[in-house]
Amino acid sequence: MKSLGNIRRSFAPWADPQSKPFISFRNITKKFGDFTAVDNLTLDIYHREFFALLGASGCGKSTLLRMLAGFERPTSGEIILDGQDIAAIPPYKRPVNMMFQSYALFPHMTVESNIGFGLRQDGMPKAEIGERVQQMLKLVKLEQFAKRKPQQLSGGQRQRVALARSLAKRPKVLLLDEPLGALDKKLREETQFELMDLQQQLGLTFVVVTHDQEEAMTMADRIAVMSHGKVVQVATPAEIYEAPNSRFVADFIGDVNILEGNVKAAGNGRVELAGGDFTVRAVSDAAPSVGTSAAFAIRPEKLKVSRTAPADPAVNTSEGEIWDIAYLGDMTVLHIKLPSGKVVKTSMLNAQREVENPIGYDEKVWVSFAETAGVVLRD
Amino acid sequence: MKALGSSIFSRLVIIVPYVWLLLFFLVPFVIVFRISLSTTAIAQPPYEPVFSLADGLSGIIDNIRQLSFDNFVWLTEDALYLNAYLSSIKIAGISTLLTLLIAYPIAYGMAQAPRTWRPTLLMLVILPFWTSFLIRVYAWIAILKPEGLLNQLLLSVGIISEPLIILNTNWAIYIGIVYSYLPFMILPIYSALEKMDHSLIEAAQDLGCPPITAFWKVTFPLSLAGVVAGCMLVFIPAVGEFVIPDLLGGSQTLMIGKTLWNEFNSNRDWPVSAAVATVLLLILVVPIVFFQNMQAKADEKGR
Amino acid sequence: MTRWSRFNIVSVALGFAFLYLPIVLLVVFSFNESKLVTVWAGFSTKWYVSLFNNQGLMDAAWVTIRVALLSATIATVLGTMAALSLVRYTRFRGRMLFSGMVYAPLVMPEVITGLSLLLLFVAIGFDRGFWTVTLAHITLTMCFVAVVVQSRLLSFDRSIEEAALDLGATPLRTFFEVTLPIIAPAVFSGWVLAFTLSLDDLVIASFTSGPGATTLPMKIYSQVRLGVTPEINAACTLLIALVAIGVVIASIVTKQRELQRQRDEQAAVAGR
Numbered sequence: 018m019k020s021l022g023n024i025r026r027s028f029a030p031w032a033d034p035q036s037k038p039f040i041s042f043r044n045i046t047k048k049f050g051d052f053t054a055v056d057n058l059t060l061d062i063y064h065r066e067f068f069a070l071l072g073a074s075g076c077g078k079s080t081l082l083r084m085l086a087g088f089e090r091p092t093s094g095e096i097i098l099d100g101q102d103i104a105a106i107p108p109y110k111r112p113v114n115m116m117f118q119s120y121a122l123f124p125h126m127t128v129e130s131n132i133g134f135g136l137r138q139d140g141m142p143k144a145e146i147g148e149r150v151q152q153m154l155k156l157v158k159l160e161q162f163a164k165r166k167p168q169q170l171s172g173g174q175r176q177r178v179a180l181a182r183s184l185a186k187r188p189k190v191l192l193l194d195e196p197l198g199a200l201d202k203k204l205r206e207e208t209q210f211e212l213m214d215l216q217q218q219l220g221l222t223f224v225v226v227t228h229d230q231e232e233a234m235t236m237a238d239r240i241a242v243m244s245h246g247k248v249v250q251v252a253t254p255a256e257i258y259e260a261p262n263s264r265f266v267a268d269f270i271g272d273v274n275i276l277e278g279n280v281k282a283a284g285n286g287r288v289e290l291a292g293g294d295f296t297v298r299a300v301s302d303a304a305p306s307v308g309t310s311a312a313f314a315i316r317p318e319k320l321k322v323s324r325t326a327p328a329d330p331a332v333n334t335s336e337g338e339i340w341d342i343a344y345l346g347d348m349t350v351l352h353i354k355l356p357s358g359k360v361v362k363t364s365m366l367n368a369q370r371e372v373e374n375p376i377g378y379d380e381k382v383w384v385s386f387a388e389t390a391g392v393v394l395r396d
Numbered sequence: 397m398k399a400l401g402s403s404i405f406s407r408l409v410i411i412v413p414y415v416w417l418l419l420f421f422l423v424p425f426v427i428v429f430r431i432s433l434s435t436t437a438i439a440q441p442p443y444e445p446v447f448s449l450a451d452g453l454s455g456i457i458d459n460i461r462q463l464s465f466d467n468f469v470w471l472t473e474d475a476l477y478l479n480a481y482l483s484s485i486k487i488a489g490i491s492t493l494l495t496l497l498i499a500y501p502i503a504y505g506m507a508q509a510p511r512t513w514r515p516t517l518l519m520l521v522i523l524p525f526w527t528s529f530l531i532r533v534y535a536w537i538a539i540l541k542p543e544g545l546l547n548q549l550l551l552s553v554g555i556i557s558e559p560l561i562i563l564n565t566n567w568a569i570y571i572g573i574v575y576s577y578l579p580f581m582i583l584p585i586y587s588a589l590e591k592m593d594h595s596l597i598e599a600a601q602d603l604g605c606p607p608i609t610a611f612w613k614v615t616f617p618l619s620l621a622g623v624v625a626g627c628m629l630v631f632i633p634a635v636g637e638f639v640i641p642d643l644l645g646g647s648q649t650l651m652i653g654k655t656l657w658n659e660f661n662s663n664r665d666w667p668v669s670a671a672v673a674t675v676l677l678l679i680l681v682v683p684i685v686f687f688q689n690m691q692a693k694a695d696e697k698g699r
Numbered sequence: 700m701t702r703w704s705r706f707n708i709v710s711v712a713l714g715f716a717f718l719y720l721p722i723v724l725l726v727v728f729s730f731n732e733s734k735l736v737t738v739w740a741g742f743s744t745k746w747y748v749s750l751f752n753n754q755g756l757m758d759a760a761w762v763t764i765r766v767a768l769l770s771a772t773i774a775t776v777l778g779t780m781a782a783l784s785l786v787r788y789t790r791f792r793g794r795m796l797f798s799g800m801v802y803a804p805l806v807m808p809e810v811i812t813g814l815s816l817l818l819l820f821v822a823i824g825f826d827r828g829f830w831t832v833t834l835a836h837i838t839l840t841m842c843f844v845a846v847v848v849q850s851r852l853l854s855f856d857r858s859i860e861e862a863a864l865d866l867g868a869t870p871l872r873t874f875f876e877v878t879l880p881i882i883a884p885a886v887f888s889g890w891v892l893a894f895t896l897s898l899d900d901l902v903i904a905s906f907t908s909g910p911g912a913t914t915l916p917m918k919i920y921s922q923v924r925l926g927v928t929p930e931i932n933a934a935c936t937l938l939i940a941l942v943a944i945g946v947v948i949a950s951i952v953t954k955q956r957e958l959q960r961q962r963d964e965q966a967a968v969a970g971r
Contacts, residue, residue, distance in 0.1 A: 086598075086602055087601075087602075088598050088601075088602075107601070107606070108598070108601040108602050109601045109602070109603075109604045109605050109606050109607075109610075110604075111602075113602075114602055114603065115598075115599070115602045117595045117598070117599055118595075119593055119595050121593060121595040121596050121598065121599035122599075123596060123599070123600075123614060123618075124618065125617045125618060134600070134603050134613075135602075135603030135604050138603055138604030138605050138609070139604055182599075182603070183602075183603075186603065186604070403869070403870040403871070405869075405870045405871045405874065406787070406788065406870060408780075409780045409783050409784055409787075410780075410784040410788060410791055410797075412777065412780055413777045413778070413780045413781035413784065413797075413801075413841065413845075414784070414793070414797055416777055416837075416838070416841070417781075417797070417800040417801070417838070417841075418800070420816065420819070420834065420835075420837075420838040421800050421803070421804060421812075421838055422800060423819060424815030424816050424818060424819040425815055427815065427818045427819050427822050428811075428814065428815045428818055431818055441821045441822075498714070498717070499714075501706075501707075501710035501714070502710055502711055502713075502714035502715075504707065504710070505706075505707035505708065505709075505710040505711035505714070506711055508703050508704070508707045509703055509707070509711070510703060517711065519946075519950065520715055520718075521718070523943075523946060524718050524719065524722060526891075526895050526942045526945075526946060527722060527938065527939045527942055528895075528898065528899045528916065528935065528938055528939075529899050529901075530899065530901050530916050530919055530920060530923075531722075531725065531919075531935040531938065531939065532721065532722065534725070534919070534923055534927070534931065534935065535721035535722060535724060535725040535935075536721055537923070537927050538724065538725070538728065538927055539721060539724065541927075545724060575717070575718075575721070578714075578717075578718065579718075582714075628806065629805075629806060632806035632807075632808070633806055633807070633808055633809070635808060636807075636808020636809065636810050636811060637808065638808075638809065638810050638902050639901055639902065639920075643923060643924075653808055653809075653810045656810050656814065657810060657902075660814065660906075661905075666818070669814060670814065670818065673810065673811045673814050673815065676808065676810075676811060677811055680807075680808070683806075684803055684806060684807070685799075687802065687806055688798065688799050688802045688803065691798075691802050692798055692802075
């Protein structure tokens with residue numbers, strides 16, 4: 018895994034203006050009757066990237082994937098794969114393969130013939146098919162299940178067969194539609210790392226559709242957050258989490274506290290908001306005009322809670338009262354009621370918590386945060 | 397479910413229909429077999445020996461001695477019967493195949509229809525089944541007659557110059573069977589196709605199958621259970637069909653159902669017709685048991 | 700990627716044309732002025748008049764309806780019981796034989812069923828007539844009812860029954876107060892199926908009926924053998940109309956219920 022880390026660290030073709038995208042969606046629109054599933058969307062995905070399309074159901078992410086696979090035709094726009102416009106190519110001639118959400122394993126075929134199915138369509142010699150199937154079985158560690166039917170496998174095993182089947186043809190791009198949706202939590206977490214490992218080993222481009230933000234953050238090099246047929250933000254998991262570009266993304270990814278306010282001063286990389294429980298003084302490149310309303314998004318773990326007032330209680334500090342305490346094992350979540358009645362959420366790793374004299378219900382506390390702890394969002 | 401399993405209610409639920417079917421379905425077959433071993437008599441009923449409990453045990457044993465397999469020997473000696481059996485199987489087989497060829501595209505089309513339409517389409521397939529079978533067969537007489545509607549149409553369009561002779565031929569029987577049994581073939585195939593996960597077809601295409609290949613490699617094999625069920629539902633009753641060959645077929649058409657009917661109603665030879673029925677049942681026992689097993693398996697899956 | 704392609708539409712349309720054209724033609728020619736069934740000579744309802752004056756046909760129709768009502772009702776009771784046994788009791792002695800006896804009549808050639816029942820009635824000295832036809836029809840149609848009800852029971856949520864038992868209802872009351880109301884639509888369609896099958900049957904009725912119990916199909920059959928007449932077309936049209944009206948009413952009722960249910964659901968979601 019060490020080498021993987023090294024590759025990962027240096028892998029950022031999207032930041033390099035010289036590198037050419039491997040897959041390009043250009044002004045793609047897809048309508049079903051009156052309903053616009055994908056709305057004038059433009060997106061680039063790079064070779065060997067692990068790319069995640071993240072969004073709630075109905076946001077158009079699956080439609081986008083299905084257009085890449087060829088099951089849906091864009092209403093307008095073009096899809097370029099490896100320099101070729103593939104809009105007119107039927108699914109069975111595209112060099113991409115898909116792992117279906119339902120796995121779509123053929124129930125009348127054994128594991129072996131499921132995996133070899135695509136190879137047989139290409140007319141590959143029998144011996145070669147056998148060899149490739151063995152290789153795939155080994156890759157997903159299912160050698161002893163070759164002769165079984167899909168119905169005789171567990172959910173996790175089926176998932177592996179589906180994966181092996183879609184990889185057998187060595188596609189240029191592997192599409193994964195909610196690949197881990199049907200697995201239980203524990204197995205899902207294990208499989209996430211296996212998928213990442215596999216993607217590195219094979220050097221393939223993966224495009225995964227998911228509604229599970231944790232899954233997307235774990236696996237993907239970059240995430241496109243989608244809503245109503247549009248891409249709201251494309252960035253690395255860390256950027257998306259630390260610097261969401263909109264309330265939607267901030268709210269969609271993880272827990273967040275949104276502190277509303279009016280812009281009192283802005284400029285030179287600093288913004289000051291007032292009017293809420295906090296006087297927010299933040300480091301930000303956003304330059305909202307003075308007098309407009311804006312918001313400051315801050316993650317629960319970035320809020321500090323203390324019994325005594327911080328050094329400069331005027332800035333980024335507010336009094337509050339403990340409203341609710343949830344002990345989650347590894348961390349504790351505190352809900353704190355601010356003077357205006359607004360409740361903010363803070364979380365604290367239990368490793369840092371005072372075991373002797375923990376903060377209890379109804380206690381008066383101080384909530385504060387650093388200037389760089391959150392982002393300013395314009396309306 | 398002990399509470400339900402042991403109550404008087406649950407016992408009654410099993411016993412009543414069970415006894416009914418034993419009495420009115422199974423016992424009659426035993427009697428058919430028994431009478432097939434009797435000889436014809438000019439009496440009421442027209443066969444002997446007649447069993448009667450009044451004879452006592454010795455009388456019954458005496459009666460059993462009189463039973464013989466003569467009627468079955470007779471069936472093998474007269475080529476009429478053998479030909480009728482073979483011809484029935486042939487006609488039923490051809491009709492079943494034709495029904496399948498016509499029903500499959502319809503069932504497939506229905507299964508592909510927009511979801512909101514499907515209940516209506518299904519209803520439309522079942523609807524003719526609610527009208528009388530006899531009426532539906534009867535309707536074809538007026539269509540297939542030499543001066544009938546089909547010939548009128550074809551003559552007026554100019555496709556043919558002489559009326560086609562269809563009525564009273566095997567073709568009329570094929571048409572009649574296909575028409576009457578079509579819903580029985582469509583429904584199981586449709587339900588197999590409708591249940592199928594569409595992503596399987598997409599997966600096949602994704603892996604390089606053009607649509608036609610995807611159909612033969614995935615869709616068709618997965619609908620096979622429906623196809624087999626449909627074929628059974630058509631073939632088995634068609635072998636013993638009486639009304640269709642009688643009304644649409646010619647006098648030279650041999651089908652065993654018609655033979656049995658004539659033997660019974662015209663010749664009043666009850667023992668021979670019982671023997672005919674026994675042999676027909678023996679022929680059909682394999683497909684019937686196969687059909688039952690399939691049904692039972694489908695139930696297991698549904699449970 | 701429209702799945703409802705032209706090929707699909709054409710095959711379904713042709714299929715329905717094949718299914719319905721003969722029936723439509725039959726209905727049309729029942730209103731034909733001419734005695735010839737194949738040549739249109741103008742609109743007339745005279746065959747309906749002569750049909751109602753045909754005492755033989757009318758008597759037969761009356762017998763048929765009585766047989767169908769009685770046999771369908773008893774067959775529905777027996778068939779529902781059979782379905783319950785098949786679905787609920789996976790093991791009892793002779794279950795294989797039982798399920799065999801339920802499925803076999805569905806495909807058994809009618810000549811065999813008819814002949815065997817006739818021989819039974821003769822053997823036990825039961826005079827043939829109204830009751831023998833009714834008994835025969837019950838035996839045949841209860842199996843169809845069983846299949847229809849069974850398919851509904853298979854998708855039945857058992858925990859609803861278990862809840863009733865848990866709350867202290869006896870199995871009998873559970874059946875009548877919980878199970879039956881839920882499966883009622885299937886039981887009803889089983890009844891309708893049994894009714895039409897009985898209405899329709901020629902072969903079994905011919906074997907098992909006796910003097911004074913001639914059914915409509917038997918009457919129609921004997922007339923058809925003599926030749927096709929518009930009067931028979933008229934009789935058939937009335938039968939078809941009867942069935943069509945029944946089906947239309949049933950589907951309107953179901954549709955209304957479905958709409959009501961959807962409205963209720965929407966109202967519930969909206970929190971009203």
